[in-house]
Amino acid sequence: MVAQEIKPSTQSLQLKITPDQAELLPLDPAVKTGTLENGFRYFIRKNIEPQKRATFYLAMKAGSILENEEELGLAHFLEHMAFNGTKNYPKNELINYLQTNGVRFGADLNAYTSFDETVYQLPIPTDNPEIVKNGIQILRDWSQNILLATEEINKERGVIMEEKRLGKGAGERMQSKYLPVLFNHSRYAERLPIGKENILLSFKPETIRQFYSKWYRPDLQALIVVGDIDVEEIEKLIIAKFSDLKNPKDAPERKEYSIPLNGSNQFISVTDKENTSTVIQVLMKHDAPDFKTTIDFRESLKKVLFNNLMSSRISEIRKQADPPFLQGGSSIGDFMAGLEVASVVASVKPGQLERGFKAVWTETERIKKFGFTQTELDRMKNTVLVYQESSFKEREKTHSNNYVNEYLALFLKGNASPGKEYEYNFYKNVLPGIMLEEVNALANKYFTESNRDILVMAPESQKDSLPDEQTVLTWIKEVTSTKILAYDDAVSDKPLMANEPIPGKVTSVKEIKSLGIKELTLSNGIKVVLKPTNFKNDEILFGSFSPGGNSLYSDAKYQSAVNAVPIIASSGLGQFNSKELPKVLSGKMVSISPYISERYEGINGSASHADLETAMKLVNLFFTEPRVDRNIFDGLITNYKSSLINRSNSPSSVFSDTVSAILGSYHVRRTGPSIEKANQISMPEAMDIYKDRFADASDFIFFFVGSFKVDSIQPFLEKYLGSLPSINRHEQWQDLGIRIPKGRFKKVVKKGSEDKATVQLVFSGDYKYREKENVHMDALEEILKIRLTERLREDEGGVYTPSASVSYSKNPSKYTISISFGCAPDNVDKLIAATLDEIEKLQKNGAKKEDLIKVVSESKRTRETRSKTNGFWLGYLSAQYQLHEDLDELFSYEKLLENISSGDIKKTSISYLSMKNFIQFILLPE
Numbered sequence: 001m002v003a004q005e006i007k008p009s010t011q012s013l014q015l016k017i018t019p020d021q022a023e024l025l026p027l028d029p030a031v032k033t034g035t036l037e038n039g040f041r042y043f044i045r046k047n048i049e050p051q052k053r054a055t056f057y058l059a060m061k062a063g064s065i066l067e068n069e070e071e072l073g074l075a076h077f078l079e080h081m082a083f084n085g086t087k088n089y090p091k092n093e094l095i096n097y098l099q100t101n102g103v104r105f106g107a108d109l110n111a112y113t114s115f116d117e118t119v120y121q122l123p124i125p126t127d128n129p130e131i132v133k134n135g136i137q138i139l140r141d142w143s144q145n146i147l148l149a150t151e152e153i154n155k156e157r158g159v160i161m162e163e164k165r166l167g168k169g170a171g172e173r174m175q176s177k178y179l180p181v182l183f184n185h186s187r188y189a190e191r192l193p194i195g196k197e198n199i200l201l202s203f204k205p206e207t208i209r210q211f212y213s214k215w216y217r218p219d220l221q222a223l224i225v226v227g228d229i230d231v232e233e234i235e236k237l238i239i240a241k242f243s244d245l246k247n248p249k250d251a252p253e254r255k256e257y258s259i260p261l262n263g264s265n266q267f268i269s270v271t272d273k274e275n276t277s278t279v280i281q282v283l284m285k286h287d288a289p290d291f292k293t294t295i296d297f298r299e300s301l302k303k304v305l306f307n308n309l310m311s312s313r314i315s316e317i318r319k320q321a322d323p324p325f326l327q328g329g330s331s332i333g334d335f336m337a338g339l340e341v342a343s344v345v346a347s348v349k350p351g352q353l354e355r356g357f358k359a360v361w362t363e364t365e366r367i368k369k370f371g372f373t374q375t376e377l378d379r380m381k382n383t384v385l386v387y388q389e390s391s392f393k394e395r396e397k398t399h400s401n402n403y404v405n406e407y408l409a410l411f412l413k414g415n416a417s418p419g420k421e422y423e424y425n426f427y428k429n430v431l432p433g434i435m436l437e438e439v440n441a442l443a444n445k446y447f448t449e450s451n452r453d454i455l456v457m458a459p460e461s462q463k464d465s466l467p468d469e470q471t472v473l474t475w476i477k478e479v480t481s482t483k484i485l486a487y488d489d490a491v492s493d494k495p496l497m498a499n500e501p502i503p504g505k506v507t508s509v510k511e512i513k514s515l516g517i518k519e520l521t522l523s524n525g526i527k528v529v530l531k532p533t534n535f536k537n538d539e540i541l542f543g544s545f546s547p548g549g550n551s552l553y554s555d556a557k558y559q560s561a562v563n564a565v566p567i568i569a570s571s572g573l574g575q576f577n578s579k580e581l582p583k584v585l586s587g588k589m590v591s592i593s594p595y596i597s598e599r600y601e602g603i604n605g606s607a608s609h610a611d612l613e614t615a616m617k618l619v620n621l622f623f624t625e626p627r628v629d630r631n632i633f634d635g636l637i638t639n640y641k642s643s644l645i646n647r648s649n650s651p652s653s654v655f656s657d658t659v660s661a662i663l664g665s666y667h668v669r670r671t672g673p674s675i676e677k678a679n680q681i682s683m684p685e686a687m688d689i690y691k692d693r694f695a696d697a698s699d700f701i702f703f704f705v706g707s708f709k710v711d712s713i714q715p716f717l718e719k720y721l722g723s724l725p726s727i728n729r730h731e732q733w734q735d736l737g738i739r740i741p742k743g744r745f746k747k748v749v750k751k752g753s754e755d756k757a758t759v760q761l762v763f764s765g766d767y768k769y770r771e772k773e774n775v776h777m778d779a780l781e782e783i784l785k786i787r788l789t790e791r792l793r794e795d796e797g798g799v800y801t802p803s804a805s806v807s808y809s810k811n812p813s814k815y816t817i818s819i820s821f822g823c824a825p826d827n828v829d830k831l832i833a834a835t836l837d838e839i840e841k842l843q844k845n846g847a848k849k850e851d852l853i854k855v856v857s858e859s860k861r862t863r864e865t866r867s868k869t870n871g872f873w874l875g876y877l878s879a880q881y882q883l884h885e886d887l888d889e890l891f892s893y894e895k896l897l898e899n900i901s902s903g904d905i906k907k908t909s910i911s912y913l914s915m916k917n918f919i920q921f922i923l924l925p926e
């Protein structure tokens with residue numbers, strides 16, 4: 001029997017752990033693990049979140065680092081081949097089988113290859129033992145029975161080349177220059193998983209077969225299974241299926257490679273004409289410690305505290321009228337190949353590299369000189385503990401994927417996985433004893449002067465003004481020799497709300513039993529829809545809407561309207577400014593975000609049960625006491641403007657701005673951002689609009705979904721929502737009349753230097769908004785994905801991953817279907833023709849039976865899991881209320897899905913994929 005009850009010994013944890021008392025961290029007793037005679041390892045755990053599902057990982061301690069000069073790119077190529085024919089599932093049968101049983105499959109979505117590992121991921125339904133057995137067979141096939149047929153290899157070359165093409169651009173060009181430096185010119189620098197073009201196009205099939213037999217072998221493999229399964233059963237299956245795996249006779253040694261630290265310092269500056277941002281990064285590399293003992297665990301807690309404290313400091317620096325940087329950071333984290341890294345990074349406004357860099361570096365120096373304060377540390381310990389407690393409360397509702405990833409790290413890196421109960425106890429017992437000096441000491445330990453790389457990245461236009469190594473070193477010296485002041489941790493002890501609100505009352509209650517919801521009306525007119533659930537142990541999600549939005553303001557005020565919330569939400573709240581508010585809220589499990597969209601305004605958020613009242617106070621304050629801060633406003637606008645300066649360098653931004661402008665008929669609200677538009681944002685106007693939007697609570701509907709009882713939540717609703725001001729204004733949003741242009745035309749954008757193209761095809765027109773029609777449209781989207789993947793990827797080998805998306809609206813009754821893909825510029829016409837040919841086939845013959853089975857099965861499986869989440873219910877209820885649609889639609893979904901016929905898809909594609917309104921957008925190199 002496998003222990004379901006987790007009872008680790010907590011006694012040893014009561015002791016204060018000091019470095020001479022290292023103990024090995026235990027393995028979570030809920031995990032069943034073993035090693036077969038051939039070296040194959042397994043990790044199995046029962047977990048019922050989500051129910052009737054399990055995640056299977058087949059992990060390989062083999063990746064691109066093992067490739068010899070003739071094999072560059074073949075570890076990743078091999079991963080693709082796992083989906084193109086195995087002993088028991090030749091050709092595409094594997095994907096067909098899984099899709100037919102409701103498993104969504106996509107390009108690389110279910111596997112990845114990196115330097116040191118390759119991991120195959122198989123999420124499968126477990127309510128049918130047949131599928132579980134076959135799932136294990138698939139993993140067994142991958143471990144040593146991938147067919148690697150010559151014909152299939154040759155077909156896949158095109159797909160891999162397209163995947164490589166998608167990665168091309170400014171980022172990749174700069175990376176090819178600086179990665180060898182960051183990797184200390186080690187073997188890693190020459191082993192990027194995507195590989196080398198000449199090899200991918202011309203390697204002999206025999207070469208990849210050899211790579212397969214050399215490295216896919218039981219002593220480098222493990223199977224991880226977490227889910228709604230019988231552990232004993234699975235173990236039996238694994239023993240039966242994997243014991244006969246053989247290690248090759250003259251198996252080469254699996255060397256552990258590393259990035260050698262030689263104590264030297266390096267500097268590299270790279271520019272590119274398509275790059276849009278200016279960034280300086282200083283990386284200080286260190287050997288990474290193990291994560292095996294109680295001492296290791298304690299060390300990691302110190303880093304957690306350090307990083308969080310540092311991040312609060314840095315985010316405060318941004319809260320000024322002219323912030324020294326756009327983004328900044330200073331932290332200690334994992335690097336790769338057995339290294340960790342302390343990094344200082346600043347993304348800056350053009351021409352302000354020195355200022356931005358010095359600001360972040362000064363903060364690091366400040367810690368070296370003065371450290372953090374005791375009050376900062378105490379607050380952070382409390383915050384960290386609150387999060388740990390919350391994670392502990394949800395331990396039985398933790399998603400299987402989280403566990404799988406823990407065991408993956410255990411297998412690949414030997415990282416201990418003691419289990420949530422042990423971890424929680426460790427935090428509770430050890431965190432309070434971590435002293436301020438210990439956390440502060442990390443600054444000198446990690447932010448060191450050797451093994452330090454300085455990297456500068458900028459647009460080509462700035463090439464002549466960029467610093468050289470000597471200049472950056474001078475900046476560092478200047479910071480160190482400047483008088484730095486200690487940080488003043490100003491904390492307010494005022495209560496969150498200055499005045500207690502006078503509660504309203506619940507005036508009526510309506511119960512909708514079929515959905516388990518209650519609808520309350522408060523005395524000021526607010527409606528509250530409550531759906532208590534037990535999907536999580538301690539999670540309450542809420543949302544709200546009121547009609548109006550920015551549609552009610554003229555185009556001249558649009559910029560202020562659309563930017564009102566970002567400005568106000570960053571300016572503090574009630575009695576607290578933007579620096580005080582995060583401190584007041586530290587340790588609270590609360591998140592809150594007001595919004596003003598085109599047609600609605602509202603406040604969304606989440607809270608733990610204990611912090612629900614705090615959340616409700618914040619909601620109340622966002623109605624009654626919003627703040628706007630001149631410095632925050634100026635800071636946001638300056639940073640926003642400077643982020644636009646180099647926007648036109650980026651081919652993808654230019655393309656997406658063009659697409660959006662044309663689809664919006666060049667309406668000023670749909671064209672891309674500009675300095676001129678940024679200049680139209682007015683602070684008083686933004687505040688007026690915000691206040692106007694939240695002036696009348698009477699037409700708001702709130703939704704609460706999660707782990708609460710109606711009786712316990714009601715007093716908060718009456719007090720903090722029922723007290724909100726109401727003027728019984730009758731408002732409706734305005735239709736701005738922005739429509740996609742009619743007719744057929746083509747827009748070609750020429751931008752960029754790489755040999756790559758992007759295609760987006762847009763179909764649009766009038767729509768009949770009905771539940772049945774919507775279900776058919778959603779199915780059409782999935783059918784299109786299947787057909788286009790088969791045609792453009794598998795048959796033509798011309799696209800890595802085609803996408804299709806369908807959207808429809810009720811008012812106005814319109815739809816859009818968009819198909820897009822990246823490809824070689826020479827293939828654009830051919831691939832558009834192939835796409836249209838697939839559409840024509842759908843219009844003539846309807847959907848293939850096997851495609852329909854896949855779509856219905858996948859959609860059912862997705863809904864089955866989704867409908868057991870709070871997020872699903874919040875979204876569903878808000879949408880149905882907003883559109884005045886039937887709340888019972890939910891119950892007819894499955895029936896409608898099952899009843900879709902090939903003829904329905906035929907009809908839907910004739911109606912909505914007609915070429916009447918058809919726009920082709922094509923991005924080509926200059």
Ligand SMILES: [Zn+2]
Pocket residue numbers: 076080108163
């Ligand atoms: Zn790939």
